[in-house]
Amino acid sequence: MEAAWRRGGRGRGVGRAGATPAGNGPGGRGRGRGAGGAEAAGELASQKKFDEIKRANQAAAKKLVEDQFSSSSEDDSDDDDVEGKHGRILAQTFTTYTNQTDGDTSELERMRQYMNEAFQSGATTCLICIASVKRNHAIWSCSGCFCIFHMPCIQKWAKDSVFLITSPLTDDNFEKKDYPWPCPKCRFEYKRSETPARYYCYCGKVEDPALDPWLVPHSCGQICERDFKPPCGHKCLLLCHPGPCPPCPKVVLTSCYCKRAKPVPRRCSTKEWSCQQPCCRKLPCGQHSCEKSCHPGDCEPCPRVSRQRCVCGRQVAERLCASPLWQCDQACRKTLPCGFHACEQVCHAGPCGECPRSGKRSCPCGKSKFSLPCTEDVPTCGDSCDKVLECEIHRCSQRCHRGPCEICRQEVEKQCRCGKHTKQMPCHKPYLCESKCAKIRDCQKHQCKRKCCPGNCPPCDQACGRTLGCRNHKCPSVCHRGSCYPCPETVDVKCNCGKTVLRVPCGRERTTKPPRCKEFCRQPPTCHHPSREKHSCHFGPCPPCRQPCKKPLDKCTHLCPAACHDEALVKQSGLHQPAGPWEQSPEPVFIQTALPCPPCRVPIPTQCLGKHEVSPLLCHAAAPYSCKRLCGRLLKCQNHTCMKECHKVLERDSGGDNQKASQECSQCEEGCSKPRPPGCPHSCPLPCHPGECLPCAQLIRMKCHCRLTSLYIECIKITSVGLKEKDVLGSCKNQCPKELSCGHRCKEICHPGDCPQNCNQKVKIRCPCKRIKKELPCNKVQESQVSLECDTVCKEMKRKACEIKEAETRALIEEEKRRQQAELEAFENRLRGRRKNKRKKDEVEVEPTLWQKYKKTIVLPICGVAIVMVAWFIAYSY
Secondary structure (H helix, E strand, C coil): CHHHHHHHHHHHHHHHHHHCCCCCCCCHHHHHHHHHHHHHHHHHHHHHHHHHHHHHHHHHHHHHHHHHHCCCCCCCCCHHHHHHHHHHHHHHHCHHHHHHCCCCCHHHHHHHHHHHHHHCCCCCEECCCCEECCCCCCEEECCCCCCEEEHHHHHHHHHHHHHHHCCCCCCCCHHHCCCCEECCCCCCEECHHHCCCCCECCCCCCECCCCCCCCCCCCCCCECCCECCCCCCCECCCECCCCCCCCCCCEEEECCCCCCCCCEEEEHHHCCCCCCCECCCECCCCCCECCCECCCCCCCCCCCEEEEECCCCCCEEEEECCCCCCCCCCECCCECCCCCCECCCECCCCCCCCCCCCCEEECCCCCCEEECCCCCCCCCCCCECCCECCCCCCECCCECCCCCCCCCCCEEEEECCCCCCEEEEECCCCCCCCCECCCECCCCCCECCCECCCCCCCCCCCECCCECCCCCCECCCECCCCCCCCCCCEEEEECCCCCCEEEEECCHHHCCCCCCCCCECCCCCCCCCCCCCCCECCCCCCCCCCCECCCECCCCCCECCCECCCCEEEEECCCCCCCCCCCCCCCCEEEEECCCCCCCCCEEEEECCCCCCEEEEEHHHCCCCCCCCECCCECCCCCCECCCECCCCCHHHHCCCCCECCCCCCCCCCECCCCCCCCCCCCCCCECCCCCCCCCCCEEEEECCCCCCEEEEEHHHHHCCCHHHHHHHCCCCCECCCECCCCCECCCECCCCCCCCCCCCEEEEECCCCCCEEEEEHHHHHHHCCCCCCCHHHHHHHHHHHHHHHHHHHHHHHHHHHHHHHHHHHHHHHHHHHHHHHHHHHCCCCCCCHHHHHHHHHHHHHHHHHHHHHHHHHHHHC
């Protein structure tokens, strides 16, 4: 296609250049260059347009392939087939685990629910882009909450999160720290180095796992082998799967919590067990034992109450045995070792220590030290105090004194916090100008507007308020840069009755189809039936009622079997008359109305008029009818039946007999059709009558056996006699004219059948040479095949005839040879005369030409020169 496009572009460019006149006059050359430039520009534009179309087509084809192989949430397939396929995939995924647990899948219910959501329509959704995660998409799964995201979405999320944290406006040292980024759902933090860069299966073994419709989406199909959590030393036995790994199914030998019972084999995931015996371990109080049944961890504090003294021993109170050490709220008041002062510490254990007024003590300003008894106070030194005041710039100018120093009242020139203004004022007072900061805060939207801001503007404290991707809620965070966090809310998509709920991320409820509810619809019926047909929960109006009507019909006692017709849609026509042909006819109006019950169609057995049959007729049309058969009742002639169509018959005429004709039947008007005796071709001359017919007296003309004479005989004589008598009557009493196989005439009287072959007529037979002859009966000649043999005389005559014939043949051969020899001699004589004439002609001398004389001396040198030149050319060419 690209080559064709380019060829077309070059063809068009050449055509335009050819159309431009080649400059014979002034300016012709310039015009040629202009045409060439236009041609090149046109070809570049065509190539650019072709590349754009090519990229668009490739992108469309790629998207079409992805849509065809994706597990879109909008696909509508047969639920039974899909559930069966998903069941087989789950069973295959759990095979290794169930083999370890002897088929026990009680621990896999949570995992089965999680994997069912991976197959369920619209359940797997990326929380960042609020779009379905399809089978052919690259994904990333969080290790904390196991939520699935698109790979490009989570990469962009991690990059944006790190950028917001490491923004130069908030931290100048951002390049030296490895800032984390959170999971969009559970806020589990990952390091920047853990940002996903490649697409792996759930167990992390295979990169870019192949799309397989018989595996869990995004699974490699291998055993997971991830460490169980909490770690127990074993690895997961399921095939590569989403979500957390199930509990460990291995069997280990373990003891109870208190270690008093014998070890028993248990599942590794539930290896900690209680023997239910009393613990009996000593409690921390050291006086009582634990009375609880065998339990994990340390024993609880002793729950008993006892009277215990405080640390100083002055007060006694009832307290928990688990906390025997306690302090009262009174001062110790014990006399210190100095003997003059009392301990001022609150109730405490151990000695009170030395008197705090003993030893060397400093004056209030700390410049002088005095050694005085504890009963005397330290005097002031009289020097200046010189302590640094609260402003941390000036010092106290008073004399050494007890108590805190006064506030700094020295007049100084102060600069405001933002550095724009200066002013003379007491040192202890802060100077804040009225200028408002115009810098943009870290949200890059709002101004600081803080009075006298030093430049370190605080983070924006206003609410973000932007509408989240779900378009239902607003961002509750403070104003920030970049995209907002996904909406953490979930929305329940319910069926019409609310029993089946599908929980989807907020925002997906608009595009998610309501779940298919397995409950029955509970809307009350609107027809006369007490309840609707059972059908699944649905939205919108219920389907029309298809239950049988069951109303009693008017003309019979049957119930209406038709489908309910209380709410049938009937088209109304003729409500609006158009003003003319230009006015468009309005759309048909359908109203919902109750239709009357149809005619009863219950089959009822009904007998026809002629009582031939009983047929089931519809109840509304049940009445005596004509079956369209012939009546068939026997007429009075006792030979024929009534040929009328099935008709009404009176019982009084037929006498109750269904085979006897009545007055309504037809009258027989035919002649007698009774069968005649065998061989009689005549019919009875009487009309149709009961009983036997009269004997036939008509004459029959027939040929005799030899077919030469016509005989006239009464029909009754022929039909009443046997076969032998018929043969006698059919004979003409003359000799049979037929010829026998031997060629002679039959000698018998006219007879039926074939003639006898015993012919006795005399015939002559001869020997092969026809010399001897003899007479014999014809039948003997035919039976025995009698023949006469030649005798010696016949043989001698035959031999002499052969010899005469051979002599004649030899004479003819000799005569032919003599004739051929004479012809040969005559031909040779003629041939000798021709040879002499030819020899005279051949002796004439012919003189050779010049070319014949000198051709060798001319041709040979020329050929030699040519060969030498060819050899020289070949040698120098290589």
